[in-house]
Amino acid sequence: MSRRISRDTRLCMSLSARPGNFGTRFHNHLYEALDLDYVYKAFTTTDLPAAIGGIRALGIRGCAISMPFKEACIPLLDALAESAAAIDSVNTIVNDAGHLRGYNTDYLAVRQLLDEHGVSPQTSFALRGSGGMAKAVACALRDAGFQDGVIVARNEAAGRRLAETCGYEWTPELGARRPQMLVNVTPIGMSGGADADALAFDEAAIGAAQRVFDVVALPAETPLIRAARARGIATISGADVIVLQALEQFALYTGVRPSPAQVRSAAAHARGG
Template sequence: MSHSPSRDTVLCISLAGRPGTFGVRFHNHLYQQLGLDYYYKAMTTQDLPAAVAGIRALGIRGCGVSMPYKEACLALVDEVDPSAAAIDSVNTLVNSAGHLKAYNTDYLAVRQLLAERRIDPATGFALRGSGGMAKAVASALRDAGFGDGIIVARNEQAGRQLADVCGYRWLPELQDRCPPMLINVTPIGMAGGPEADQLAFSETAIAAAERVFDVVALPARTPLIRAAEALGKPVITGLDVIALQALEQFVLYTGVRPTAEQVAAAVAYAREG
């Protein structure tokens, strides 16, 4: 798939500590399918303030923000959407004539998935993780009315802080507790990572759970998701999240909402990368 940028092409970028290919392929595929003169490129930086200043100075329309920049970006923008303000974490910047507005489409995607799957807010859950994405997921659960939650995090300070902000409990380990919904928001199970082959929760907890949610997108079928599917449990995958959040970014950047078929084709193409 080729696109030759011209002097009129609108540039969108992403900033990540470890740039991936999903966003590049997803956005560029949709630009071409919809005949939009846009181009998307993944980047990294050692100087975030300078990079954000560059977005303004060069007229870059949009920027996806990944770890480790999600919280530091807040101090560098002009306006913060409620989706980002609620959790002090940014994953999307939109540049309108030099005015930078920060959003969190991870939060918006999780809210949408919880609603689409019609998950009862009375469902108790355990969420493993305490970083920026964990904040997005926990805040989405809180704002959707989920009241009975445990934040499982080895980092006591971050874990307690997230639990306190959202009105949940903190535990360093789940131990023998078996909540109905298990949510992994750590790199456990991520391809190429040190814990790629590990389960984020015990086999006992998975067997007892009613539903499993893993935000790790690569691979889409992590060890946790495979274990849940083998037991016939309904799952939400990281691919579900990344596709929805990327779609919301696309709409913010272009003002165009693709059809479900166009989005599915873009996701399939992005996954080949």
């Protein structure tokens, strides 16, 4: 099927400090599969207010928001959906006739994955990270009933703020703690990053864990995920998070929910498979 871009084609986009290709490939694959007159393009910006103003002024239908813009964009929007207001972090903007509403599909994806994997709220955990995505994950854990948690963050101000928001403890390093679940929400292990080959937690903590959850999506098997699987430890991958949150964005933008088979095909295409 060949799609033609016309004056009526609706544009969706993303804003990130480091644009990737996953969203572009995922959304455009589904537009073609479902014969929808949309096109998706990734952008970066050094002028966030102007970029958000452009979404409104040009009638851009939707925008995925990545770091470092997830909190900074909030004052520029007209309203927040419950998923974003509850955690004060936005990863999705939907434009309805110039009215910009913020959502957080990261939060929705994490809640769904915790349910799908049957992770008990009685599980103790350590979450490493304190940025916008860490807030989404920590709040999803809190709202799912997880009470025994610690936020591991070297940035004391951000780490303490996140811990206090969610009712958890803060520590700069994990140390001798051995929680049942380890959650990485930092760029450690991300392809192309300075710490692409590093582990977000030490070997002793990994070996003592019952489950590892790495929110890093690229590569699908980070060093942390590989280390856990080598020990037979249950895992949740960022590759699962990125697909679910992108699916929710797609539905918000188009009003269409693809079939599971179409989602699998789009995810494989987006990963280059």
